[in-house]
Amino acid sequence: MAATDVTDTVRESLRGELIGPEDAAYDEARTVYNGMIDRRPAAVIRCADVADVIAAVGLARDGGLDLSVRGGAHSVPGFGTNDGGIVCDLSGMRGIRVDPERRTVRAEGGATWGDLDHATHAFGLATTGGIISTTGVGGLTLGGGIGHLARGHGLSCDNLISADVVTADGRLLTASEDQNADLFWALRGGGGNFGVVSSLEFNLHPVGEIYGGPIFYPVDHAGEVMRFYREFIAQAPEELGAFFAFQIAPPLPFIPEERHGETMCLIVTCWSGPVEEGERAIAPLLEVAPVAAEHVGPMPYPALNGAFDALLPPGLQHYWKADFVRELTDDAIAAHVEHGPRVPCMESTMHMYPIDGACHRVASDETAFAYRDARFACVIAGMWPDPGDNERNTAWVRDYWEAIHPHSERGGYVNFMAGDDQDRIRENYGGNYDRLTEVKRRYDPENLFHMNQNIEPVPSA
Numbered sequence: 430m431a432a433t434d435v436t437d438t439v440r441e442s443l444r445g446e447l448i449g450p451e452d453a454a455y456d457e458a459r460t461v462y463n464g465m466i467d468r469r470p471a472a473v474i475r476c477a478d479v480a481d482v483i484a485a486v487g488l489a490r491d492g493g494l495d496l497s498v499r500g501g502a503h504s505v506p507g508f509g510t511n512d513g514g515i516v517c518d519l520s521g522m523r524g525i526r527v528d529p530e531r532r533t534v535r536a537e538g539g540a541t542w543g544d545l546d547h548a549t550h551a552f553g554l555a556t557t558g559g560i561i562s563t564t565g566v567g568g569l570t571l572g573g574g575i576g577h578l579a580r581g582h583g584l585s586c587d588n589l590i591s592a593d594v595v596t597a598d599g600r601l602l603t604a605s606e607d608q609n610a611d612l613f614w615a616l617r618g619g620g621g622n623f624g625v626v627s628s629l630e631f632n633l634h635p636v637g638e639i640y641g642g643p644i645f646y647p648v649d650h651a652g653e654v655m656r657f658y659r660e661f662i663a664q665a666p667e668e669l670g671a672f673f674a675f676q677i678a679p680p681l682p683f684i685p686e687e688r689h690g691e692t693m694c695l696i697v698t699c700w701s702g703p704v705e706e707g708e709r710a711i712a713p714l715l716e717v718a719p720v721a722a723e724h725v726g727p728m729p730y731p732a733l734n735g736a737f738d739a740l741l742p743p744g745l746q747h748y749w750k751a752d753f754v755r756e757l758t759d760d761a762i763a764a765h766v767e768h769g770p771r772v773p774c775m776e777s778t779m780h781m782y783p784i785d786g787a788c789h790r791v792a793s794d795e796t797a798f799a800y801r802d803a804r805f806a807c808v809i810a811g812m813w814p815d816p817g818d819n820e821r822n823t824a825w826v827r828d829y830w831e832a833i834h835p836h837s838e839r840g841g842y843v844n845f846m847a848g849d850d851q852d853r854i855r856e857n858y859g860g861n862y863d864r865l866t867e868v869k870r871r872y873d874p875e876n877l878f879h880m881n882q883n884i885e886p887v888p889s890a
């Protein structure tokens with residue numbers, strides 16, 4: 430049978446849709462979040478259910494075609510699409526089922542954090558997720574999952590109870606502590622290397638209203654704010670999430686108009702303990718330096734997780750680099766203070782996320798996510814609207830990263846990496862890398878799932 434005949438046969442067998450170059454919806458279907466990525470797959474399969482996922486995997490496997498798996502489409506390197514291959518698009522599979530009694534939630538593989546937070550918030554429950562509501566639950570969790578609640582409740586992957594996975598041979602497996610435990614270990618940090626995760630089950634925690642929001646400082650105070658933040662967060666209660674950032678002040682109503690466009694540093698806070706204790710928990714951060722603007726107060730947890738969505742619409746150009754940080758030294762802070770204030774545009778930023786507290790109570794070899802003694806995950810996230818500015822912005826990201834990397838760990842968080850960071854894959858997993866290649870050999874010996882920060886099914890040199 431010719432390739433088109435095969436495609437037609439699959440098209441007819443689906444509950445979802447197969448969208449090819451001849452279809453009107455093709456340009457929209459091939460588009461991912463990073464506007465820099467312009468690829469033309471042979472077919473995008475918009476899956477409606479697990480049967481469609483198995484069909485998509487089979488089509489790619491039997492046809493010897495590249496296979497991309499797409500959930501929220503936020504992959505900066507654009508792993509959610511490809512040239513000439515198959516895209517298994519899960520964006521139609523976003524169902525959420527909360528069990529308030531057991532305090533668990535099950536999300537389909539294409540759900541976003543906005544979907545999950547909305548459903549669990551109705552019961553005053555939440556789990557660690559990303560800081561932007563449009564990011565996919567699947568991609569973020571499989572790489573680890575860092576967010577406001579990480580210090581108190583661990584990484585997203587630490588809250589994973591089980592996952593349903595369609596493997597390269599078309600089987601549907603459940604991975605948990607009791608079933609396919611090696612696969613479950615690898616899924617918690619190993620990214621999309623092992624199969625298509627059609628649903629994920631998480632533990633939830635009583636988090637409804639939080640007390641928090643952003644505090645902006647004039648950028649010439651960045652050094653003192655960062656040094657204070659380093660000491661403060663190390664001893665702060667685990668209910669306090671707070672990440673440090675550089676950012677050009679956007680035209681938001683709580684920022685004085687004359688300061689719009691001014692480069693600033695900021696700390697974004699999220700107190701998830703009793704709301705009435707939030708003001709006291711955050712007070713020292715309002716005293717460390719003059720505050721240029723702040724928007725701190727009680728709010729529903731999903732409101733904080735959606736607060737920056739409008740600043741980051743789909744279609745921006747993205748180029749990111751990342752490192753884990755064990756000790757934020759004075760020399761590292763000096764490098765940040767030199768490069769952070771040069772942030773070239775309003776969307777771009779550097780975020781320094783604390784990953785201590787509950788994240789440290791999981792051993793380095795307990796899940797695939799290895800850097801359990803790192804205190805911070807740092808990302809320099811270049812994001813800008815105009816492709817004409819690509820050179821200037823990527824240069825800022827690279828120069829900044831080169832300045833801080835000597836003060837960082839060798840590895841970084843896979844979900845914050847660009848496409849040109851594939852050679853860091855071993856370092857990103859430290860002592861877990863060899864075991865990951867073994868699990869990969871067991872579940873994906875032909876490396877069908879290679880459109881990712883790829884763990885090859887071969888022993889490392």
Ligand SMILES: Cc1cc2nc3c(=O)[nH]c(=O)nc-3n(C[C@H](O)[C@H](O)[C@H](O)COP(=O)(O)OP(=O)(O)OC[C@H]3O[C@@H](n4cnc5c(N)ncnc54)[C@H](O)[C@@H]3O)c2cc1C
Binds near residue numbers: 881
């Ligand atoms: C604006 C923005 C904000 C972000 N904020 C955070 C944050 O707060 N915390 C954080 O930890 N990360 C954050 N990230 C990084 C994010 O975790 C990664 O980009 C992640 O890959 C996004 O997942 P996705 O499903 O949206 O992306 P996609 O592009 O759909 O997927 C990326 C890759 O993940 C794998 N994948 C996704 N879903 C599945 C699935 N169901 N089964 C198997 N494999 C799958 C595939 O390999 C896929 O190619 C952010 C990224 C962006 C662009």
